[in-house]
Amino acid sequence: MLLLKKHILLLVVLVSGCFSLYAQDSTLVGTTINWDLAKCIDYAKKNNIQINTLRLSQQTSQQEYLLAKAARLPDLSGSASQTAAHGNNFSNGDNGRHSGYNLSGSYGLSSNVTIYNGSYINNNIQQKNLSVQSANLNIIQQENDITLQITQAYLAILLDKENIIYNTDLLNTTKAQVALEQKRYNVGSVARKDLIQLQAQQASDQYTLVNSQNAERGDLITLKQLLLLPSDSRFDITKPDTVIAPIDTVAAFHDAEQTALQNRPEVKNGELGVKIAQYDVDKARAGYKPTLTGGASLNSGYANGQGTSFGYQLNNNFTQQMGLTLAIPIFTKRVVKTQVEEAKINVKQAQLDLTNTRITLSQTVERAYINVQNARSQYDAASEEYKYSKESYRIASEQLKVGVANTVDFLLQKNLYVQAQQAFIQAKYNTLLTLKIYDFYRGVPIKL
Structure with missing residues (x-):
């Protein structure tokens, strides 16, 4: 029971942090929902805000990966400019001044x-590809977390429902005993204190029973x-058979x-984190190496007043250029060295994070x-106690029915029986929960 219940407050906090009306499925508004664990x-995997x-x-x-791949391709840009200038012109023929465009x-x-x-x-392409894989693993990891949270909450409800069944049966039995004791009191065969004790x-x-019903609602x-x-x-929820x-x-x-x-x-995500950090080192080291770029351009233009047509000028002024540019870093004021050293530090941090992840897991x-071992031991002991307490x-x-038992x-x-019953139910669901969690870490899907 403690393992089933100890996460409830945490679950409520998580819910309050991620709950949003905009994430709700509008098709479910006002409907009756009855779902099994699956x-x-x-x-939850489809609609959880954190997962989405x-x-x-x-x-x-993925977009950053595609952008990194596109860096291999040449770019292409076009330019066009058109100007109109107004000014005064002097004519040698008539010594006059004329304005024009x-x-x-x-x-x-x-x-x-x-x-x-x-x-x-x-290196950037390879790094971005690993980042996509890491993002996919983040989704799977969050799906695993929400699966465990839902399983814990689901089994808590099943425990509540079983408690309600047992407590309802117990109350009905007590009502029958009170009715019988009332008849005996009416004929004077039992004392009033015995009747009051049963009442x-x-x-x-x-x-x-009310507490059990309240727990289920909560x-x-x-x-x-x-x-x-x-x-x-x-x-x-749908209760299994x-x-x-x-x-x-x-x-x-x-x-x-x-x-x-x-x-x-x-x-796996931690391992990818180390590889991603190592690519940062390789990218930083590229700052020590020369960069070779190729370029080409096509240009033409025209100006009025040249005595030739627009098409002739465009053809006559048409130029083509092609060239290579080699940039060699000589002194970078320690910028590249600092980037490399910082990237190396990040690799060490990623390795520490991976080690911590392994240890934590x-x-x-x-x-x-x-x-699981503790829960199994508790279940075996609680089962024995419940069996004998039930018979007692x-x-x-x-004996009470025939009037030979002291109230x-x-x-x-009865109190011993109730305690044994509660311990048995809690031990049963605790055993089920702990085994499901343990198997989940082994890669076994959670099913009931």
Whole structure:
């Protein structure tokens, strides 16, 4: 129960941080929703704000990758200018001054292409490609996180529903006992205090049932908000036909750890982070190397008053140019060296981050393994306690029915039974949850 409930406050905080009306599916407004765990997980993966934000980041990374590839291509630009100038002109023939307009124009095309720049373009393309892969892994990692959150919330609701069933049955049994005790009191065969004790127990059982129903409503709201469902929709979950705590053999910790370290997206993302940082070093080192660019241009122009036609001038003034430019860095005032050293520092930081990710994941898997072992032990003990307490309660109920049991002793036995029942239910769902989490780190999809 503690493992099922300890994340509820965290879930509410997460929901309040990411909840937005604009993320809700408008087709679900005012509808009745009844989903199983698979549907809840599938819906969250499609509609969760954080996941969709990461999808947008992935699209941005893809565009940056395409831009990096386009840097290999030559560019092409065109230019055109047209001017009109007004001024005074002097004529030698009549020594007169005349004003007029002079028109001129120039037109051109130019193109440049990078031929060599210290492999900067190639390294940038490879780096951007890794960034796209990293963005995809970020999405998978967030999907894993939301899957675990939804599973925890879903199983908490299932626990609430089972508690309601047990507590309803317990209350109905108590009501029958009170009715029987009332008849005995009416004929004077039992004391009033015995009747009052059973009536008090009935009120206590009613209170317990109400608490269970309130817990279910609260956990349903938590899951509903986690899914970002519309507030006016009626939401409930589909309860499986049976929920049995698994008794199969738990996979060895070492195998689970190695599987997680080899396949979990956070580790792969950390490895990509190191490679991406190393490409920054290679790109920075390109600053030490020369850059060779090629260029070509086509230009022409005309001016009126030249005594020739517009077409003739364009043809006569048509020029073509082609050339190479070699830029050699000689002294950069330590700019390039600083960039290289900073990039090397980032590589070391990425390696530390990867190491920390591996350690954290190993510790998480180990904690999950220990939780499974502890939960299984608790389940076995709680199952035994529940079996014997249930039988003792049954005997005490029969004795009370025939009037040979003391009311105080019966209520004591009933309280022991209720405690054992609660411990058993909690242990069953705790075992199921811990095993699902442990298997999830092994790459096994969560299913009920």
